[in-house]
Amino acid sequence: MTGKTIAEKILLAHNLSGNEIKSGDIINAKIDLIMSHFGTAKVSSDFNKIRNPKKRKVFDPNKIVVIFDHYNPAPTERWAAIHNMIRNFVKKQGITNFYDIKEGICHQVLPEKGHIKPGMLIVGGDSHTTTYGAFNAASCGVGNTDLFYAYVKGELWFRVPHTIKFNITGKLPHNVMSKDIIIKIAGDYSAEVANYKSIEFTGKTMESLSIASRMTMSNFALELGAKFSFGVPDQKVINWVKERTNKSFELVKPDYDATYEKFYEMEVNDLEPQVSCPNTIDNVKSVSEVIGTKINQAFLGSCTNGRYEDLEVAAKILEGKEIHRDVRMIVTPASKMIWLEAAKSGIAEILINAGAIITNPSCGACFGGQGGILGPGEVCISSSNRNFQGRMGSINSKVYLGSPATVAASALKGEIADPRDF
Amino acid sequence: MKISRKDREYKDVLKGNVWVFPDNVDTDAISPSQYINDPKEMAKHTCETINKDFASKVKDGDIIVAGRYFGCGSSRETAPTILQQKGIVAIIAESFARIFYRSSFALALPILEIDDISKHFKTGEEMEVDIPNAEVTNLTSGNKFKGTKIHPILLNFLKAGGLENQLIEELGK
Secondary structure (H helix, E strand, O other), X not given: OXXXXXXXXXXXXXXXXXXXXXXXXXEEEEOOEEXXXXXXXXXXHHHOOXXXXXXXXXXXXXXXXXXXXXXXXXXXXXXXXXXXXXXXXHHHXXXXXXXXXXOEOHHHHHHHOOOOOOOOEEEEOOHHHHHHHHHOOEEEEOOHHHHHHHHHHOEEXXXXXXXXXXXXXXXXXXXXXXXXXXXXXXXXXXXXXXXXXXXXXXXXXXXXXXHHHHHHHHHHHHHHOOOEEEOOOOHHHHHHHXXXXXXXXXXXXXXXXXXXXXXXXXXXXXXXOEEEOOOOOOOEEEHHHHOOOEOOEEEEEHHHHOOHHHHHHHHHHHOXXXXXXXXXXXXXXXXXXXXXXXXXXXXXXXXXXXXXXXXXXXXXXXXOOOOOOEOOOOEEEEOOOOOOOOOOEOOOOEEEEOXXXXXXXXXXXXXXXXXXXX | OOOOOOOOOOXXXXXXXXEEOOOOOEHHHHOXXXXXXXXXXXXXXXXXXXXXXXXXXXXXXXXXXXXXXXXXXXXXXXXXXXXXXXXXXXXXEOOEOHHHHHHHHHOOOOEEEOOOHHHHOOOOOEEEEEOOOOEEEEOOOOOEXXXXXXXXXXXXXXXXXXXXXXXXXXXXX
C-alpha cells in the first residue's frame, strides 16, 4: 500500500464507513466544525421545513460557529431583519460560539478564537474556508443546502481529492509578499490549476513565512479552485494554535511515499510584485507591466490580506507621507484584535495621517457589499481576492489585485506603483 | 419565483434550447452581489456581463452550454438557484468550479462535464440530454457527444429532488 497525502489521511480518519479510501472515491465523512455567516439565515429557514418540530435540532451546537461579517453593521432594514433572525436561531439552538457584528471576518476570527486545530475536517458557508489549511486542517466551502445537511447530520459527502504539490524556494525580495507568490502561481498555471484538488505547499520559503502570510496563500488557493490548501505542518503552526486553545491536537504530515498528481517548483529570489488584472484572477502581469495605471480607490483589507502584518507593511510605506489626492484609501482590518493591535502600536495613526480611512472589521468593500463600492469607470487596486467584472460595484469598474505593499505604494502615487521603490 | 417540487422532478432525458457561455463564468456574473438585497432585481441582471439578452429572453426548459470552470468564485448558492428560477434545467460545461458543482447536485440541477462541448453548439440550437448516460445530442447538427458519467450517489441526489428534499423526507413526520 502506498503512502497518503494530508487530505487522504484526514478524510480517512473521518470516513464514517471506516473503509480504506482512494482518490476519486465518494465518502460520507464526520464533520468536526461548521462555520456559517449570513447563510445561517437560509439554514434556519430550512430547519422550519422539517415536519417534526422535535427533530429541528442541530447535530451538536458546540461544533458550530456562527459569525456576522459580510454586512456589518446592518446596512439596510432587510439585513437588520436577517441578523435578528440569525440571533434568534443561535439562541434557540444553543449555539454559544456566536460572534456578533463586532469581531471581524470569519477566516480571521475563527483561528484567533482557538476554533481551528490541525487534523480537523471543517466545512464553511464561505468559499475561502480553505484558509484554515494554513493550520493543517482539511477545510473547504460549501453552499447553503450542503450546510443545512451538515447542521442536521454532522456529516457530509466528499470526493477524495488528488493532491498537487507546490515546492517554493528562495528568499522574497524587499516588499514582495506571499500574495505575489500565489498570484504568480495563478498566472503561470491558470485559475483552474487546483480545481477539485488538494494543495500541499512545501519548501524553504513556505517554512520561513509567518502564519499570516501562509493564511493569505491558503485563502487565495480557492481562486485556483482548491478544495483544501495545506501550508507546511511545522512548529510555527503548533505554537500559534497552542497559544489559542488548550485542546490537544497532532499535526498531520504526508507520508514520504504519498502519491501526488503533479509537482510544481517555484523559485522566488527574483520575483517581481504581481498583479491580477481585470477581469480574471489569472490575467496576471508583473507590476512593471501595469505601472502608471490610474486608480481611484485603494483597498487594504479582506480575509486574504487584512491582517496586522499587511497593515504594518502599508504603514511603513505610508509613514510621514500623504496618499494621492485623487485616491480614496480604505483600510478594513480583518478582526477586532487586529484593529486594536494597530491602534496600540501607532500603525492606525500612521495610516489615518497619510489620508486613509479605517473601517470596522468586516468583509466590506471586497465583495461589493458595502463600505467602498466602485462607481462606473472607476479603478481600484485591492489586496482582496477577486477581480471579476462588477465584483466591487459597477460592472463598468475595474479591479486590480495585488499585495498590501503594492496597494500602499499605488495609493501614494495615484497609479499602480512598484512597492520595491519604497 | 419559488421552485416547486414538481419543477425539480427528475427526468432521464431533457430537451431544450441552448445558451452558449464562455470559459470562467463566475458567480458574481451569475448572482451579482449589488442586487443581493432584491432577488427580483438580481434576476433581471443575472449573467448580464456574459450576454445582455439572457435575463430577458431565457425560457423555461433552456439549457446552458459553457466552457471551462463554470461557476468559479463564491459559495453563494444564489448562483445555481437563480439559474433554476430563470428556467434553466441543465448545464453542460467543459468543467465546473468545485462548490458550484456540489451545490448543483444539492439543488437537483443536472450538470454534465463534456470536453470541448462549447465548440459544438451555438446559442439557439436545440439539445437533447441523456443524464445517466452523460450524452448530449445537437438536434440541429445531429452530432452526439459523451461526457463523464455522474457518480451514482450524486445521481441519486438529482432523483431525490435535491439534498434538502432527501433529508426532510428521511427525517419524516
